[in-house]
Amino acid sequence: MTTDFPTESGLAGAQSPSGRATIIDVRITPIAFPDPPLLNAVGCHEPWALRAIVEVDCGDGLVGLGETYGDASHLTVLRMVAPLLVGLDPFRTEHLRSVVDRLLGTAEAPAEKLGPAGGMGPEKTALRVFSAFEVACLDLQGQAIGRPVHDLLGGRVRDEVPFSAYLFYKWARHPGGDADRYGAALDPDGIVAQARTMVRTYGFQSIKLKGGVFAPDEELDAIRALRAEFPTLPLRIDPNAAWSVATSRRVAAETQGLLEYLEDPTEGLAGMAAVAETAGMPLATNMCVVSFDHLPEAVERGSVQVVLSDHHYWGGLRQSVRLAGICETWGLGLSMHSNSHLGISLAAMTHLGAALPQMAYAADTHTPWQLGVDVVEHPLTFVNGAVPVPTSPGLGVRLDRDALARLHENYLRQGITGRDDTGYMRRFHPDFDPAKPRW
Incomplete structure (x- = not known):
């Protein structure tokens, strides 16, 4: 392993003027x-x-x-x-x-x-x-x-933090690569099979589908199939603003009673407000409210009812606690967004979720998609879809240096230096167009 900044020799245990250890x-x-x-x-x-x-x-x-x-x-x-x-x-x-x-x-x-x-x-x-x-x-x-x-965030209000199964449409393998344990999921049957595997393995008590891949009616068929298979579990869908306002309103009408919340069906605070006017379920976001200065307009317009926090871009754990308090003030629900992550992030999310009384919805997690790979010695584990809150000092995880x-x-x-989902897709489907709204 290489380090980008060499350790300064002779400074181990260096003290600040107050006698407290300083960063070396x-x-x-x-x-x-x-x-x-x-x-x-x-x-x-x-x-x-x-x-x-x-x-x-x-x-x-x-x-x-x-x-x-x-x-x-x-x-x-x-x-x-x-x-x-x-x-x-x-x-x-x-x-x-x-x-x-x-x-x-x-x-x-x-x-x-x-x-x-x-x-x-x-x-x-x-x-x-x-x-x-x-x-x-x-x-x-x-x-x-x-x-x-x-304890540094106010102390835990729950002993376990619930997470949601995060389903994706997917190919069976990367072109030229090996298949993974989940296989292909390109239709409702594939999505239900994926959900069965995740619920069986992790015990998740709620389910989220990443949409915006196929026409809305096809994705609605997947939601209905999930409801038939899991009649009591809360369901969500997130098309990443791939739908127009009109399409979003139609989907909201057709999924009333099916969805716990509808996440980012369309773009922007104005578009989300237009959908919220007629939607029979809360609208959630991690796209149109991603900083504190977005909140006043979102509240005024009634654009969203659930904010998905993410400490990675909201400014850390204490800023996320601040966000939770603002959401409580304005009657907004709170959950947590996830991107591809490993065990240090999962630990940070778990400590944050433990200290937030305002968190009313299970958080997202990409942990199942790590396929067992991690950078910590003993990753936190899931019990009935929730992670027991660590009680050991700090985050409660240690780096596996090997x-x-x-x-x-x-x-x-491997040669990749930045995420480029569109460029990768166009290698196999040159005419792929990510323009929004697509439907």
């Missing part, structure tokens, strides 16, 4: 792990998912862990920030955030610094970068005082 080293390790051919509104997942593992080291074995996006542009900004954290107090996360903001969170920040949030401005980029370091610092804090991270080295080697040899 920050390591950023990009990794890649196999990703199945999962289909969505903009294409297909490539054979490798990218992440970056963050280690914030205070010496004497005290190392905090974070996990974040692994795209090359995001790695660039992580590497810009990391050296500036050396010498800082890991308990002063607001000061750490100010360091990140000064570098990245200004209108003058060059475009090449904006990473995966480039279209959303420098402030959002700064939050995405800060979040990985904040989680690592909270892990450090918990280890230092012998308390779990959820696994980290293997996954870093994957990153070095």
Whole structure:
């Protein structure tokens, strides 16, 4: 394994003027792990998912862990920030955030610094970068005082955090690759078979289908088939805004009584508000409300009734607690969004979910799609669809350095440096058009 920033020798156990340990080293390790051919509104997942593992080291074995996006542009900004954290107090996360903001969170920040949030401005980029370091610092804090991270967020209000089965239309294999345990899912029967496997393996008590792949009527047939197979489990569908307002209204009418909520059927706050006017179920989003300044208009228009938080881009765990409080004030429901992730992110999500009384819906997770690969020694496990909340200090997971080295080697040899679902799909279907609305 290589590190992007060499450890400063002779600083182990370095102390701040207050006598508290300070950060002596920050390591950023990009990794890649196999990703199945999962289909969505903009294409297909490539054979490798990218992440970056963050280690914030205070010496004497005290190392905090974070996990974040692994795209090359995001790695660039992580590497810009990391050296500036050396010498800082890991308990002063607001000061750490100010360091990140000064570098990245200004209108003058060059475009090449904006990473995966480039279209959303420098402030959002700064939050995405800060979040990985904040989680690592909270892990450090918990280890230092012998308390779990959820105690640093207000204490747990539940002993287990429920998650939802996350179904995808998918090919049986990547072209030229081997089949995975889930096989193909290109019709209602395939989706139901996938759901059976996930419910049997993980015990999930709710089900979400990633839509926007086939015509809405075909996806409605899959929802109806899931209802027939699982008559008591809450169902959701997320077409990633692939439908027009008119189509979204029709789907909402036809799924009244079938769906727990309808996620991002159409684009934008105005479009979602138009659908919400007639929908018989809540509308949820992780697309049109992704920063705090989106909330006033969303509330005024009545665009959404459920916000899917994601600490990776909302600015970390404490910012997510702040979001939960705002949602409670305005009567909005709360859940958690997921992207391809490993065990450090699952642990962070679990600690956050444990401390949020406002979380009324099971969270999303991509854990089943890791196919057993992880970067921690003992990943958290699912019991009846929920993850028992860790009670050991910090996040409660430890880095598997052999696994980290293997996954870093994957990153070095596989050649993918950024996610491109559309480009990958067009390799096999050159006429694929991700324009929205498609239906």
